[in-house]
């Protein structure tokens with residue numbers, strides 16, 4: 263039934279049965295695909311993340327650094343709100359940045375930190391406001407930039423290496439003004455030019471994020487193989503080489519433990535020390551799932567990028583697919599539950615996150631990722647290009663009287679659309 267193996271792929275378009283003239287219109291629709299431009303970069307941008315190993319004293323200092331930057335953000339937000347409410351004046355980044363010097367004189371605790379990192383925090387507020395106004399203009403209903411509680415503020419950025427901070431890879435250390443020289447767990451070497459340095463807190467752990475520019479790519483030797491990838495729910499991916507990779511569903515597996523932790527949290531008295539520590543337990547369980555999922559994405563993407571020169575995927579519209587089920591009042595209640603379950607599966611699968619990982623890895627390896635129009639990929643037979651019927655997990659083609667695995671059929675259609683030369687759309 264299935265023709266496997268990469269060597270047979272280039273022949274895909276030649277072995278089709280001749281389509282009926284009435285079906286040609288459909289075929290052209292299928293071929294109306296989107297090809298991302300082929301750009302072989304010699305360098306890429308990249309963010310490296312390393313675990314920080316602060317001493318007890320540095321841990322306290324890092325927390326103080328975070329708290330003071332948060333206080334600055336909240337104060338700047340308050341200033342903008344009051345200026346508008348009382349005098350209808352919009353305060354801009356330039357105005358607020360101009361006051362920094364004075365603030366550092368009057369508030370000694372603020373003067374402990376880097377001037378530039380404080381500017382970066384003010385720019386962050388400015389960005390929140392411009393995003394808000396853009397969405398207002400676009401007729402959406404955005405939330406007003408909010409005051410950040412301790413829980414909603416977990417990072418500080420230094421916009422330039424050497425300005426209030428210094429990355430010292432040779433010693434596996436980083437210097438941060440006001441905190442001192444911290445040890446790093448460096449599991450890999452950093453390439454390119456370090457642009458910005460950020461510190462991020464995740465629970466009790468601290469991480470250093472290095473945004474690097476001009477990181478040289480490492481093109482892999484060509485394999486001459488191409489693959490179509492269909493993203494699904496039962497199988498996380500199906501490939502045109504007849505491979506199905508099961509969806510690990512980390513979220514579902516951990517759901518029981520997570521629910522238990524959340525019930526525990528609900529029983530704790532608000533504001534209590536117990537509640538605070540239980541909240542950390544819940545956060546840790548969420549984080550564990552997120553880490554497992556990311557790991558899975560990276561490993562799978564690595565395998566695909568190693569094996570194929572050309573990777574064809576559907577253009578994703580996750581946002582549409584996961585639109586809130588309650589926003590469709592005409593849908594019956596049972597359907598709402600089903601839609602919700604589907605939404606959860608989609609989010610669980612993390613297609614968008616996987617696509618991003620795959621695209622980044624491909625770019626670094628000099629591989630090409632092509633996205634195609636998802637229309638019809640599940641409705642037509644890959645061999646003949648004619649419309650068939652979906653029957654559960656299978657696809658039935660009445661013209662060839664063949665039954666195929668539905669996801670594999672879709673993956674082959676995706677590959678076919680990706681391989682079709684752009685001229686085919688005009689013909």
Ligand SMILES: [Zn+2]
Nearest residue numbers: 643646659662
């Ligand atoms: Zn057929």
